Amino acid sequence: MAIKQLNPDGLQGNREFIVEVLMLSLLHHPNLVTLIGYCTSGDQRLLVYEYMPMGSLEDHLFG
């Protein structure tokens, strides 16, 4: 699993969190990352994804 933590000070943070959860709950395809779950508590926002062991394309091209 990979866990992403939302920055509580982010201007667009909450909106982007909701869009991310909504989109990934409705969309399913082998070439889209799978959202396993999310959690909110106070101003904390966490997203839990499947773990992608090879990192990002950016890491490989420019890492």
Added chain:
Amino acid sequence: MFSFKCCTLLYDFSDLESNQEPLSWNTRMKIAVGAARGIEYLHCTANPPVIYRDLKSANILLDKEFSPKLSDFGLAKLGPVGDRTHVSTRVMGTYGYCAPEYAMSGKLTVKSDIYCFGVVLLELITGRKAIDLGQKQGEQNLVTWVRNLLNRLQRNT
């Protein structure tokens, strides 16, 4: 651009970064095709269509077989329905990947994602970043650099 602070992973990539081999051409093409299939699903299968708005190499994650998966849907937007060709929106995305007509007009279409895909394709082919401030003047923007190279080639043929 992103409000998400960090991506905490259960493993780190430090070994991978120091020992990694350059991606083979086959792997690069596999990544391009997989990313294109993800975008095709968003544009052609999802109903209403979804415009991803932030296709870039940092958002393409790789599984252990180097199959790509698109991540980070925080900027995604539902696309136009019916006879409409675009949705009007505040311009969001990442410098160097953003389609110029969208950046100028705020009119977002599924084609805005295709422009980003083209930039990723150039990154895969050239190994250069969309914006690379380490390059000399005139070569820092990948699209501009490639366009100049192609123009020069055409003049010489």
